[in-house]
Amino acid sequence: MRLQDISSAEYLLDVGDIFDFLNLDSNELIQIKKKAGIFLNNRSYILKIGILYKVQTFINILNELSRKHVNYSDRQSSNESCNLTVPEGLIEKLPFIRTLITYSSLVVNSKADFTLLNTLFSNMFRNLGIADKGFHYEPIVRQFATALYVLGGQRAYEFLRLNIPSLLPSVQILQAAISAAENNLTEGKFNYEGACNYFNSIHVTLGFIAEDATAVIPKITYDTTSDTFIDFVAQSQKYLLVKRKYN
Template sequence: MSSSSSVNDLKEDVLFLHYETFYSLVKGNCGDIVLEIMQAQHISSVDCLLDHSSSSLSRLNNSSDLIIPEGLVQKFLFLSTLIIYSNFIMKSKIDFTCFNPMMANIIKNSITKERDYRYDSIVRQFAATSYILGDRSSYEFIHLNIPAFLPSVQSIQSVIASSKNHFTEGHFDFNRVDSTVTVSKVTYDTQTNTFIDFSLPLGQHGLPIIKSYSTDSFTCLENWYSNKPMAKSQVAHLIQPLSYSLENISPYLLAKYGTNNKFKAPYVISRWGYIYRQCKAKGVRIIGYSKDSNSRYLNAMRRSLGVFGDFVYDNRPDYYEINIPNTWNWLLVQSKQLFICMQEPHAYL
Protein backbone atom coordinates (compact mmCIF):
# COMPACT_ATOMS: atom_id res chain seq x y z
CA MET A 1 0.00 0.00 0.00
CA SER A 2 1.36 3.42 -0.89
CA SER A 3 2.60 5.65 1.88
CA SER A 4 0.35 8.48 0.73
CA SER A 5 -2.94 6.69 1.48
CA SER A 6 -4.43 4.41 4.09
CA VAL A 7 -7.68 2.67 4.91
CA ASN A 8 -8.67 5.78 6.84
CA ASP A 9 -8.84 7.66 3.51
CA LEU A 10 -11.44 5.28 2.07
CA LYS A 11 -14.95 6.66 1.72
CA GLU A 12 -18.22 4.88 2.39
CA ASP A 13 -18.87 4.56 -1.37
CA VAL A 14 -16.08 1.95 -1.56
CA LEU A 15 -18.77 -0.62 -0.78
CA PHE A 16 -20.47 0.22 -4.08
CA LEU A 17 -17.41 -0.14 -6.34
CA HIS A 18 -17.34 -3.09 -8.73
CA TYR A 19 -14.99 -4.42 -11.41
CA GLU A 20 -13.02 -1.65 -13.12
CA THR A 21 -13.69 1.02 -10.51
CA PHE A 22 -12.83 -1.45 -7.74
CA TYR A 23 -9.68 -2.66 -9.53
CA SER A 24 -8.61 0.92 -10.07
CA LEU A 25 -8.94 1.55 -6.33
CA VAL A 26 -6.93 -1.59 -5.49
CA LYS A 27 -4.16 -0.68 -7.94
CA GLY A 28 -3.93 2.87 -6.65
CA ASN A 29 -3.74 1.83 -2.98
CA CYS A 30 -2.10 -1.59 -3.06
CA GLY A 31 -0.14 -1.87 -6.31
CA ASP A 32 -0.05 -4.19 -9.33
CA ILE A 33 0.80 -7.39 -7.42
CA VAL A 34 -2.27 -7.18 -5.18
CA LEU A 35 -4.36 -6.25 -8.23
CA GLU A 36 -3.24 -9.43 -10.03
CA ILE A 37 -4.09 -11.53 -6.95
CA MET A 38 -7.57 -9.98 -6.78
CA GLN A 39 -8.21 -10.61 -10.47
CA ALA A 40 -6.88 -14.18 -10.29
CA GLN A 41 -9.27 -14.95 -7.38
CA HIS A 42 -12.17 -13.15 -9.11
CA ILE A 43 -12.52 -10.68 -6.27
CA SER A 44 -14.31 -7.83 -8.02
CA SER A 45 -15.78 -5.91 -5.06
CA VAL A 46 -15.64 -5.43 -1.31
CA ASP A 47 -18.70 -7.69 -1.03
CA CYS A 48 -16.63 -10.59 -2.27
CA LEU A 49 -14.21 -10.08 0.63
CA LEU A 50 -17.03 -9.86 3.15
CA ASP A 51 -18.61 -13.03 1.80
CA HIS A 52 -15.35 -14.92 1.99
CA SER A 53 -15.65 -18.11 4.02
CA SER A 54 -13.21 -20.67 5.36
CA SER A 55 -13.18 -23.37 8.02
CA SER A 56 -11.70 -20.99 10.60
CA LEU A 57 -14.19 -18.23 9.79
CA SER A 58 -17.10 -20.67 9.86
CA ARG A 59 -16.23 -21.69 13.40
CA LEU A 60 -16.15 -18.05 14.46
CA ASN A 61 -19.40 -17.16 12.70
CA ASN A 62 -21.30 -20.14 14.08
CA SER A 63 -19.92 -19.92 17.62
CA SER A 64 -21.70 -18.22 20.51
CA ASP A 65 -18.36 -17.34 22.12
CA LEU A 66 -17.69 -13.76 23.10
CA ILE A 67 -14.42 -12.37 21.74
CA ILE A 68 -12.75 -9.93 24.14
CA PRO A 69 -10.04 -7.61 22.79
CA GLU A 70 -6.62 -8.23 24.30
CA GLY A 71 -6.28 -4.60 25.32
CA LEU A 72 -9.46 -4.84 27.39
CA VAL A 73 -8.20 -7.94 29.19
CA GLN A 74 -4.89 -6.22 29.97
CA LYS A 75 -6.70 -3.19 31.36
CA PHE A 76 -9.12 -5.23 33.52
CA LEU A 77 -7.17 -8.22 34.79
CA PHE A 78 -10.16 -9.70 36.61
CA LEU A 79 -11.64 -10.58 33.17
CA SER A 80 -9.03 -13.29 32.72
CA THR A 81 -9.97 -14.64 36.16
CA LEU A 82 -13.63 -14.72 35.11
CA ILE A 83 -12.70 -16.65 31.97
CA ILE A 84 -10.83 -19.23 34.03
CA TYR A 85 -13.72 -19.35 36.50
CA SER A 86 -16.30 -19.92 33.73
CA ASN A 87 -14.25 -22.80 32.31
CA PHE A 88 -14.02 -24.28 35.80
CA ILE A 89 -17.80 -24.09 36.25
CA MET A 90 -18.38 -25.95 32.98
CA LYS A 91 -16.36 -28.92 34.25
CA SER A 92 -17.01 -28.78 38.00
CA LYS A 93 -19.63 -30.76 39.92
CA ILE A 94 -19.73 -28.18 42.72
CA ASP A 95 -23.04 -26.38 43.28
CA PHE A 96 -22.59 -22.68 42.44
CA THR A 97 -26.24 -21.75 43.09
CA CYS A 98 -25.25 -19.15 45.66
CA PHE A 99 -21.98 -17.91 44.17
CA ASN A 100 -23.22 -17.12 40.64
CA PRO A 101 -25.95 -14.65 41.72
CA MET A 102 -23.45 -12.97 44.03
CA MET A 103 -20.96 -12.38 41.22
CA ALA A 104 -23.70 -11.18 38.86
CA ASN A 105 -25.05 -8.86 41.55
CA ILE A 106 -21.64 -7.29 42.17
CA ILE A 107 -21.08 -6.64 38.46
CA LYS A 108 -24.57 -5.18 37.90
CA ASN A 109 -24.29 -2.88 40.91
CA SER A 110 -20.77 -1.79 39.97
CA ILE A 111 -22.01 -0.13 36.78
CA THR A 112 -24.86 1.76 38.47
CA LYS A 113 -25.07 4.53 41.02
CA GLU A 114 -24.99 3.44 44.65
CA ARG A 115 -28.52 4.67 45.34
CA ASP A 116 -29.74 2.38 42.55
CA TYR A 117 -28.12 -0.79 43.90
CA ARG A 118 -30.38 -3.83 43.80
CA TYR A 119 -29.81 -7.18 45.50
CA ASP A 120 -30.88 -10.65 44.46
CA SER A 121 -33.00 -12.58 46.98
CA ILE A 122 -30.16 -15.08 47.50
CA VAL A 123 -27.78 -12.21 48.28
CA ARG A 124 -30.26 -10.74 50.79
CA GLN A 125 -30.64 -14.12 52.50
CA PHE A 126 -26.86 -14.51 52.62
CA ALA A 127 -26.50 -11.00 54.06
CA ALA A 128 -29.10 -11.60 56.78
CA THR A 129 -27.51 -14.92 57.74
CA SER A 130 -24.03 -13.35 57.86
CA TYR A 131 -25.30 -10.54 60.09
CA ILE A 132 -27.07 -12.94 62.48
CA LEU A 133 -24.34 -15.58 62.72
CA GLY A 134 -21.53 -13.04 62.85
CA ASP A 135 -21.85 -9.57 64.28
CA ARG A 136 -22.17 -5.99 63.10
CA SER A 137 -18.42 -5.37 63.00
CA SER A 138 -17.65 -8.37 60.79
CA TYR A 139 -20.59 -7.52 58.51
CA GLU A 140 -19.42 -3.92 58.12
CA PHE A 141 -15.89 -5.16 57.38
CA ILE A 142 -17.15 -7.27 54.47
CA HIS A 143 -19.49 -4.51 53.29
CA LEU A 144 -16.69 -1.94 53.15
CA ASN A 145 -14.07 -4.17 51.52
CA ILE A 146 -16.25 -5.79 48.84
CA PRO A 147 -18.09 -2.89 47.16
CA ALA A 148 -21.55 -3.49 45.69
CA PHE A 149 -21.79 -6.92 47.34
CA LEU A 150 -23.92 -6.58 50.51
CA PRO A 151 -26.71 -4.18 51.52
CA SER A 152 -25.90 -1.58 54.15
CA VAL A 153 -26.18 -2.42 57.84
CA GLN A 154 -29.29 -0.24 58.15
CA SER A 155 -30.97 -2.04 55.25
CA ILE A 156 -30.28 -5.53 56.59
CA GLN A 157 -31.43 -4.50 60.08
CA SER A 158 -34.73 -3.34 58.58
CA VAL A 159 -35.12 -6.64 56.73
CA ILE A 160 -34.52 -8.64 59.91
CA ALA A 161 -36.79 -6.40 61.99
CA SER A 162 -39.65 -6.76 59.49
CA SER A 163 -39.28 -10.53 59.36
CA LYS A 164 -42.19 -12.62 60.61
CA ASN A 165 -39.73 -14.88 62.42
CA HIS A 166 -39.32 -12.60 65.43
CA PHE A 167 -39.16 -14.69 68.60
CA THR A 168 -40.81 -13.63 71.88
CA GLU A 169 -39.36 -15.11 75.05
CA GLY A 170 -41.67 -17.61 76.69
CA HIS A 171 -44.24 -17.59 73.86
CA PHE A 172 -45.21 -21.03 72.55
CA ASP A 173 -45.58 -20.70 68.80
CA PHE A 174 -47.25 -23.77 67.34
CA ASN A 175 -47.42 -22.28 63.83
CA ARG A 176 -43.72 -21.81 63.24
CA VAL A 177 -40.59 -23.82 62.75
CA ASP A 178 -37.74 -21.89 64.33
CA SER A 179 -34.08 -22.49 65.16
CA THR A 180 -33.31 -19.39 67.21
CA VAL A 181 -30.16 -19.50 69.31
CA THR A 182 -30.76 -19.14 73.05
CA VAL A 183 -29.25 -16.17 74.89
CA SER A 184 -27.71 -16.57 78.35
CA LYS A 185 -27.62 -12.93 79.45
CA VAL A 186 -30.15 -10.18 80.06
CA THR A 187 -30.84 -8.31 76.86
CA TYR A 188 -33.42 -5.81 75.68
CA ASP A 189 -35.92 -6.74 72.98
CA THR A 190 -36.86 -3.55 71.13
CA GLN A 191 -39.91 -5.06 69.42
CA THR A 192 -41.66 -6.23 72.60
CA ASN A 193 -40.11 -3.67 74.97
CA THR A 194 -39.09 -6.45 77.35
CA PHE A 195 -35.93 -7.47 79.16
CA ILE A 196 -35.06 -11.07 78.38
CA ASP A 197 -33.63 -13.74 80.68
CA PHE A 198 -34.87 -12.74 84.03
CA SER A 199 -36.55 -15.85 85.41
CA LEU A 200 -40.11 -15.74 84.05
CA PRO A 201 -42.88 -16.61 86.54
CA LEU A 202 -45.08 -19.59 85.65
CA GLY A 203 -48.81 -19.15 85.24
CA GLN A 204 -51.72 -21.09 83.79
CA HIS A 205 -50.88 -24.49 82.26
CA GLY A 206 -47.40 -24.19 83.72
CA LEU A 207 -46.46 -21.73 80.98
CA PRO A 208 -44.17 -18.76 81.55
CA ILE A 209 -45.95 -15.41 81.72
CA ILE A 210 -44.57 -13.57 78.71
CA LYS A 211 -43.62 -9.89 78.82
CA SER A 212 -43.36 -10.01 82.61
CA TYR A 213 -40.37 -7.69 82.49
CA SER A 214 -41.56 -4.80 80.35
CA THR A 215 -41.04 -1.27 81.61
CA ASP A 216 -40.06 2.23 80.57
CA SER A 217 -38.89 3.10 84.07
CA PHE A 218 -35.21 2.94 84.90
CA THR A 219 -36.11 2.72 88.62
CA CYS A 220 -38.24 -0.35 87.95
CA LEU A 221 -35.45 -1.96 85.95
CA GLU A 222 -32.99 -1.22 88.74
CA ASN A 223 -35.39 -2.84 91.21
CA TRP A 224 -35.62 -5.96 89.04
CA TYR A 225 -31.86 -6.29 88.94
CA SER A 226 -31.78 -6.02 92.74
CA ASN A 227 -34.74 -8.20 93.70
CA LYS A 228 -35.93 -10.39 90.84
CA PRO A 229 -34.30 -13.78 90.21
CA MET A 230 -32.00 -14.05 87.24
CA ALA A 231 -32.31 -16.99 84.90
CA LYS A 232 -29.67 -19.54 85.84
CA SER A 233 -30.45 -21.78 82.89
CA GLN A 234 -32.46 -21.86 79.70
CA VAL A 235 -35.50 -24.04 79.06
CA ALA A 236 -35.73 -24.95 75.39
CA HIS A 237 -38.70 -26.96 74.12
CA LEU A 238 -37.54 -28.84 71.04
CA ILE A 239 -39.77 -30.95 68.82
CA GLN A 240 -38.32 -33.81 66.80
CA PRO A 241 -40.62 -34.86 63.93
CA LEU A 242 -40.79 -38.55 63.01
CA SER A 243 -41.49 -39.80 59.49
CA TYR A 244 -41.41 -43.11 57.66
CA SER A 245 -40.53 -41.47 54.35
CA LEU A 246 -37.96 -38.87 55.45
CA GLU A 247 -34.72 -39.36 57.32
CA ASN A 248 -32.70 -37.03 59.52
CA ILE A 249 -35.43 -34.42 59.99
CA SER A 250 -33.98 -31.61 62.07
CA PRO A 251 -35.71 -30.69 65.34
CA TYR A 252 -37.09 -27.20 65.75
CA LEU A 253 -37.45 -24.84 68.67
CA LEU A 254 -41.01 -24.45 69.96
CA ALA A 255 -40.22 -22.11 72.85
CA LYS A 256 -37.33 -20.85 74.92
CA TYR A 257 -37.18 -18.93 78.19
CA GLY A 258 -34.97 -18.38 81.21
CA THR A 259 -35.59 -20.10 84.55
CA ASN A 260 -34.08 -20.29 88.03
CA ASN A 261 -35.21 -23.95 88.35
CA LYS A 262 -37.59 -23.14 91.21
CA PHE A 263 -40.72 -24.90 90.00
CA LYS A 264 -42.55 -28.13 90.85
CA ALA A 265 -43.52 -31.25 88.92
CA PRO A 266 -47.25 -30.35 88.57
CA TYR A 267 -46.24 -27.32 86.49
CA VAL A 268 -44.36 -29.64 84.14
CA ILE A 269 -47.29 -32.07 83.78
CA SER A 270 -49.70 -29.19 83.16
CA ARG A 271 -47.37 -27.75 80.50
CA TRP A 272 -46.98 -31.12 78.77
CA GLY A 273 -50.76 -31.47 78.65
CA TYR A 274 -51.14 -28.01 77.13
CA ILE A 275 -48.52 -28.70 74.46
CA TYR A 276 -50.21 -32.02 73.69
CA ARG A 277 -53.63 -30.39 73.22
CA GLN A 278 -52.34 -27.53 71.10
CA CYS A 279 -50.39 -29.84 68.80
CA LYS A 280 -53.37 -32.18 68.48
CA ALA A 281 -55.51 -29.20 67.43
CA LYS A 282 -52.97 -28.64 64.63
CA GLY A 283 -53.26 -32.26 63.51
CA VAL A 284 -50.01 -33.34 65.17
CA ARG A 285 -49.86 -36.28 67.58
CA ILE A 286 -47.37 -36.03 70.43
CA ILE A 287 -45.92 -39.48 71.10
CA GLY A 288 -43.75 -38.63 74.06
CA TYR A 289 -41.55 -36.29 76.04
CA SER A 290 -37.97 -36.64 77.15
CA LYS A 291 -35.69 -34.73 79.47
CA ASP A 292 -32.38 -34.99 81.25
CA SER A 293 -31.93 -35.95 84.90
CA ASN A 294 -33.55 -32.82 86.36
CA SER A 295 -35.37 -34.07 89.48
CA ARG A 296 -38.55 -32.08 88.78
CA TYR A 297 -38.89 -33.53 85.30
CA LEU A 298 -38.14 -37.05 86.53
CA ASN A 299 -40.86 -36.63 89.14
CA ALA A 300 -43.28 -35.43 86.43
CA MET A 301 -42.37 -38.45 84.27
CA ARG A 302 -42.96 -40.85 87.17
CA ARG A 303 -46.37 -39.35 87.89
CA SER A 304 -47.59 -39.19 84.27
CA LEU A 305 -46.49 -42.79 83.61
CA GLY A 306 -48.31 -43.99 86.71
CA VAL A 307 -45.25 -45.43 88.42
CA PHE A 308 -46.32 -46.71 91.87
CA GLY A 309 -49.84 -45.45 91.14
CA ASP A 310 -52.39 -44.54 88.48
CA PHE A 311 -52.49 -41.25 86.60
CA VAL A 312 -56.08 -40.90 85.40
CA TYR A 313 -56.69 -39.39 81.95
CA ASP A 314 -60.27 -38.20 82.34
CA ASN A 315 -62.31 -37.87 79.15
CA ARG A 316 -59.34 -38.68 76.93
CA PRO A 317 -60.39 -41.29 74.37
CA ASP A 318 -57.19 -40.64 72.40
CA TYR A 319 -54.91 -42.45 74.84
CA TYR A 320 -53.20 -45.62 73.63
CA GLU A 321 -52.88 -48.98 75.29
CA ILE A 322 -49.47 -50.48 76.04
CA ASN A 323 -49.45 -54.27 75.97
CA ILE A 324 -47.13 -55.03 78.86
CA PRO A 325 -46.10 -58.72 79.07
CA ASN A 326 -47.15 -60.43 82.28
CA THR A 327 -43.55 -61.38 82.96
CA TRP A 328 -42.49 -57.73 83.02
CA ASN A 329 -43.31 -57.25 86.66
CA TRP A 330 -40.37 -54.87 86.91
CA LEU A 331 -42.04 -52.31 84.59
CA LEU A 332 -44.07 -50.25 87.04
CA VAL A 333 -46.14 -48.18 84.60
CA GLN A 334 -49.83 -48.17 83.78
CA SER A 335 -51.01 -49.62 80.47
CA LYS A 336 -53.07 -46.58 79.44
CA GLN A 337 -50.87 -43.68 78.35
CA LEU A 338 -51.54 -40.39 76.62
CA PHE A 339 -47.83 -40.04 75.87
CA ILE A 340 -44.69 -41.79 76.98
CA CYS A 341 -41.72 -40.30 78.82
CA MET A 342 -38.05 -41.14 78.58
CA GLN A 343 -34.75 -39.79 79.83
CA GLU A 344 -33.23 -38.47 76.62
CA PRO A 345 -31.98 -35.06 75.45
CA HIS A 346 -34.71 -34.71 72.79
CA ALA A 347 -38.48 -34.47 72.57
CA TYR A 348 -40.09 -36.81 70.08
CA LEU A 349 -43.12 -36.03 67.99
Protein backbone atom coordinates (compact mmCIF):
# COMPACT_ATOMS: atom_id res chain seq x y z
CA MET A 1 0.00 0.00 0.00
CA ARG A 2 2.87 2.37 0.75
CA LEU A 3 4.51 1.75 -2.64
CA GLN A 4 1.23 2.55 -4.41
CA ASP A 5 0.54 5.62 -2.24
CA ILE A 6 -2.69 4.15 -0.84
CA SER A 7 -3.03 6.52 2.09
CA SER A 8 -6.62 6.00 3.28
CA ALA A 9 -9.19 3.24 3.83
CA GLU A 10 -11.49 4.79 1.24
CA TYR A 11 -8.67 4.77 -1.30
CA LEU A 12 -7.93 1.11 -0.49
CA LEU A 13 -11.57 0.07 -1.02
CA ASP A 14 -11.67 1.86 -4.38
CA VAL A 15 -8.50 0.63 -6.09
CA GLY A 16 -9.59 -3.01 -6.41
CA ASP A 17 -6.79 -5.63 -6.45
CA ILE A 18 -3.80 -3.98 -4.76
CA PHE A 19 -1.55 -6.84 -5.91
CA ASP A 20 -2.15 -6.04 -9.58
CA PHE A 21 0.97 -3.89 -9.83
CA LEU A 22 3.17 -6.92 -9.02
CA ASN A 23 2.48 -8.15 -12.56
CA LEU A 24 4.56 -5.27 -13.92
CA ASP A 25 8.08 -6.06 -15.08
CA SER A 26 10.15 -3.60 -13.06
CA ASN A 27 13.40 -3.90 -11.15
CA GLU A 28 11.97 -1.62 -8.45
CA LEU A 29 9.47 -4.36 -7.53
CA ILE A 30 11.94 -7.21 -7.12
CA GLN A 31 12.49 -6.57 -3.39
CA ILE A 32 8.80 -6.52 -2.47
CA LYS A 33 8.09 -9.47 -4.77
CA LYS A 34 10.58 -11.55 -2.79
CA LYS A 35 8.86 -10.61 0.46
CA ALA A 36 5.29 -11.09 -0.77
CA GLY A 37 5.64 -14.19 -2.93
CA ILE A 38 7.73 -16.94 -4.46
CA PHE A 39 9.51 -17.20 -7.83
CA LEU A 40 9.05 -20.65 -9.35
CA ASN A 41 11.55 -22.51 -11.51
CA ASN A 42 9.50 -21.85 -14.64
CA ARG A 43 9.95 -18.08 -14.01
CA SER A 44 6.34 -17.66 -12.90
CA TYR A 45 5.44 -15.88 -9.68
CA ILE A 46 2.84 -16.59 -6.99
CA LEU A 47 1.81 -14.63 -3.91
CA LYS A 48 1.99 -16.15 -0.45
CA ILE A 49 -1.45 -17.41 0.58
CA GLY A 50 -1.06 -15.95 4.07
CA ILE A 51 -0.59 -12.42 2.75
CA LEU A 52 -3.59 -12.78 0.42
CA TYR A 53 -5.73 -13.99 3.34
CA LYS A 54 -4.64 -11.17 5.67
CA VAL A 55 -5.28 -8.44 3.09
CA GLN A 56 -8.66 -9.88 2.07
CA THR A 57 -9.73 -10.18 5.71
CA PHE A 58 -8.67 -6.60 6.38
CA ILE A 59 -10.59 -5.32 3.34
CA ASN A 60 -13.71 -7.32 4.34
CA ILE A 61 -13.61 -5.71 7.79
CA LEU A 62 -13.32 -2.24 6.25
CA ASN A 63 -16.27 -2.94 3.93
CA GLU A 64 -18.39 -4.11 6.84
CA LEU A 65 -17.54 -1.02 8.90
CA SER A 66 -18.29 1.17 5.89
CA ARG A 67 -21.74 -0.43 5.45
CA LYS A 68 -22.54 -0.01 9.14
CA HIS A 69 -21.48 3.62 8.99
CA VAL A 70 -23.74 4.32 6.00
CA ASN A 71 -26.70 2.54 7.63
CA TYR A 72 -26.21 4.49 10.85
CA SER A 73 -26.04 7.79 8.97
CA ASP A 74 -29.21 6.89 7.05
CA ARG A 75 -31.07 6.13 10.28
CA GLN A 76 -29.92 9.41 11.77
CA SER A 77 -31.12 11.29 8.69
CA SER A 78 -34.45 9.44 8.82
CA ASN A 79 -34.99 10.34 12.49
CA GLU A 80 -34.11 13.96 11.92
CA SER A 81 -36.49 14.19 8.93
CA CYS A 82 -39.48 13.62 11.22
CA ASN A 83 -39.06 17.16 12.53
CA LEU A 84 -40.70 19.52 10.02
CA THR A 85 -39.44 22.69 11.70
CA VAL A 86 -36.73 24.33 9.58
CA PRO A 87 -34.34 26.59 11.53
CA GLU A 88 -34.32 30.19 10.33
CA GLY A 89 -30.53 30.19 10.26
CA LEU A 90 -30.56 27.28 7.83
CA ILE A 91 -32.97 29.08 5.50
CA GLU A 92 -30.80 32.19 5.61
CA LYS A 93 -27.75 30.15 4.65
CA LEU A 94 -29.57 28.07 2.02
CA PRO A 95 -32.42 30.22 0.59
CA PHE A 96 -33.33 27.55 -1.96
CA ILE A 97 -34.98 25.57 0.89
CA ARG A 98 -37.70 28.25 1.12
CA THR A 99 -38.27 27.98 -2.62
CA LEU A 100 -38.39 24.19 -2.38
CA ILE A 101 -41.01 24.36 0.39
CA THR A 102 -43.08 26.90 -1.55
CA TYR A 103 -43.17 24.77 -4.68
CA SER A 104 -43.19 21.39 -2.92
CA SER A 105 -46.49 20.37 -4.56
CA LEU A 106 -44.98 20.97 -7.99
CA VAL A 107 -41.97 18.85 -7.08
CA VAL A 108 -44.16 15.99 -5.83
CA ASN A 109 -46.32 15.99 -8.97
CA SER A 110 -43.41 16.47 -11.37
CA LYS A 111 -42.58 13.69 -13.81
CA ALA A 112 -38.86 14.47 -13.57
CA ASP A 113 -36.61 11.86 -11.97
CA PHE A 114 -34.92 13.34 -8.87
CA THR A 115 -33.21 10.09 -7.81
CA LEU A 116 -29.67 11.21 -8.65
CA LEU A 117 -30.21 14.73 -7.28
CA ASN A 118 -31.60 13.34 -4.02
CA THR A 119 -28.67 10.92 -3.67
CA LEU A 120 -26.11 13.66 -4.37
CA PHE A 121 -27.59 16.04 -1.80
CA SER A 122 -28.08 13.31 0.82
CA ASN A 123 -24.49 12.16 0.40
CA MET A 124 -23.19 15.74 0.48
CA PHE A 125 -24.95 16.73 3.72
CA ARG A 126 -24.08 13.42 5.36
CA ASN A 127 -20.41 14.05 4.58
CA LEU A 128 -20.60 17.52 6.13
CA GLY A 129 -21.65 15.87 9.39
CA ILE A 130 -18.72 13.42 9.42
CA ALA A 131 -15.97 15.64 7.99
CA ASP A 132 -13.62 14.76 10.84
CA LYS A 133 -13.94 11.02 10.11
CA GLY A 134 -13.40 11.16 6.37
CA PHE A 135 -15.93 11.48 3.57
CA HIS A 136 -17.81 8.49 2.17
CA TYR A 137 -19.40 8.40 -1.30
CA GLU A 138 -22.14 6.04 -2.44
CA PRO A 139 -21.57 3.96 -5.62
CA ILE A 140 -23.98 6.03 -7.73
CA VAL A 141 -22.14 9.22 -6.68
CA ARG A 142 -18.82 7.67 -7.66
CA GLN A 143 -20.21 6.65 -11.04
CA PHE A 144 -21.57 10.15 -11.63
CA ALA A 145 -18.25 11.69 -10.56
CA THR A 146 -16.27 9.41 -12.89
CA ALA A 147 -18.51 10.25 -15.85
CA LEU A 148 -18.23 13.96 -15.07
CA TYR A 149 -14.44 13.71 -14.82
CA VAL A 150 -14.09 11.80 -18.09
CA LEU A 151 -16.55 13.92 -20.10
CA GLY A 152 -15.81 17.35 -18.60
CA GLY A 153 -12.11 17.02 -17.90
CA GLN A 154 -10.08 17.66 -14.77
CA ARG A 155 -10.42 21.46 -14.74
CA ALA A 156 -14.21 21.40 -14.99
CA TYR A 157 -14.35 18.66 -12.35
CA GLU A 158 -12.09 20.54 -9.92
CA PHE A 159 -14.07 23.77 -10.48
CA LEU A 160 -17.34 22.06 -9.54
CA ARG A 161 -15.75 20.21 -6.60
CA LEU A 162 -14.24 23.38 -5.11
CA ASN A 163 -17.53 25.29 -5.31
CA ILE A 164 -19.74 22.53 -3.87
CA PRO A 165 -17.99 21.11 -0.77
CA SER A 166 -18.21 17.39 0.06
CA LEU A 167 -20.21 16.67 -3.10
CA LEU A 168 -17.58 14.83 -5.16
CA PRO A 169 -14.55 12.63 -4.34
CA SER A 170 -11.04 13.87 -4.99
CA VAL A 171 -9.34 13.55 -8.37
CA GLN A 172 -6.77 11.17 -6.85
CA ILE A 173 -9.49 8.75 -5.77
CA LEU A 174 -11.11 8.85 -9.21
CA GLN A 175 -7.83 8.32 -11.02
CA ALA A 176 -7.02 5.35 -8.80
CA ALA A 177 -10.44 3.81 -9.45
CA ILE A 178 -10.11 4.34 -13.21
CA SER A 179 -6.60 2.85 -13.22
CA ALA A 180 -7.82 -0.20 -11.31
CA ALA A 181 -10.78 -0.77 -13.65
CA GLU A 182 -10.61 -3.64 -16.12
CA ASN A 183 -11.59 -1.47 -19.11
CA ASN A 184 -8.52 0.76 -19.15
CA LEU A 185 -7.94 2.77 -22.31
CA THR A 186 -4.56 2.56 -24.05
CA GLU A 187 -3.43 5.29 -26.42
CA GLY A 188 -3.43 4.13 -30.05
CA LYS A 189 -5.10 0.78 -29.27
CA PHE A 190 -8.66 -0.12 -30.26
CA ASN A 191 -10.36 -2.57 -27.89
CA TYR A 192 -12.18 -4.73 -30.46
CA GLU A 193 -13.01 -7.52 -28.01
CA GLY A 194 -14.40 -5.13 -25.39
CA ALA A 195 -16.50 -3.29 -27.97
CA CYS A 196 -17.81 -6.58 -29.35
CA ASN A 197 -18.77 -7.86 -25.90
CA TYR A 198 -20.56 -4.60 -25.11
CA PHE A 199 -22.47 -4.62 -28.42
CA ASN A 200 -23.55 -8.20 -27.77
CA SER A 201 -24.73 -7.35 -24.25
CA ILE A 202 -27.05 -4.60 -25.56
CA HIS A 203 -27.98 -6.52 -28.74
CA VAL A 204 -26.55 -3.99 -31.19
CA THR A 205 -24.92 -4.86 -34.53
CA LEU A 206 -23.98 -1.39 -35.84
CA GLY A 207 -21.57 1.15 -34.38
CA PHE A 208 -20.12 4.52 -35.33
CA ILE A 209 -16.60 5.84 -34.83
CA ALA A 210 -15.84 9.56 -34.46
CA GLU A 211 -12.65 11.50 -33.78
CA ASP A 212 -12.50 13.05 -30.31
CA ALA A 213 -10.23 15.93 -31.40
CA THR A 214 -7.46 14.81 -29.04
CA ALA A 215 -4.33 16.95 -29.37
CA VAL A 216 -1.25 15.46 -31.04
CA ILE A 217 1.07 13.85 -28.48
CA PRO A 218 4.03 16.26 -28.08
CA LYS A 219 6.44 13.81 -26.44
CA ILE A 220 7.10 10.18 -25.66
CA THR A 221 5.46 9.02 -22.41
CA TYR A 222 5.39 5.74 -20.48
CA ASP A 223 2.08 4.05 -19.65
CA THR A 224 2.47 1.95 -16.48
CA THR A 225 -0.80 0.07 -17.01
CA SER A 226 0.09 -1.36 -20.42
CA ASP A 227 3.88 -1.28 -19.77
CA THR A 228 4.45 0.49 -23.10
CA PHE A 229 5.80 3.79 -24.41
CA ILE A 230 3.32 6.15 -26.10
CA ASP A 231 5.18 7.54 -29.13
CA PHE A 232 4.61 10.46 -31.48
CA VAL A 233 1.77 10.10 -33.98
CA ALA A 234 2.63 8.28 -37.19
CA GLN A 235 3.61 10.31 -40.26
CA SER A 236 0.49 9.15 -42.09
CA GLN A 237 -1.69 10.39 -39.23
CA LYS A 238 0.10 13.76 -39.28
CA TYR A 239 -0.60 14.02 -43.01
CA LEU A 240 -4.29 13.26 -42.49
CA LEU A 241 -4.51 15.84 -39.69
CA VAL A 242 -2.87 18.52 -41.86
CA LYS A 243 -4.97 17.64 -44.88
CA ARG A 244 -8.17 17.75 -42.79
CA LYS A 245 -7.18 21.11 -41.35
CA TYR A 246 -6.71 22.76 -44.73
CA ASN A 247 -9.76 21.09 -46.29
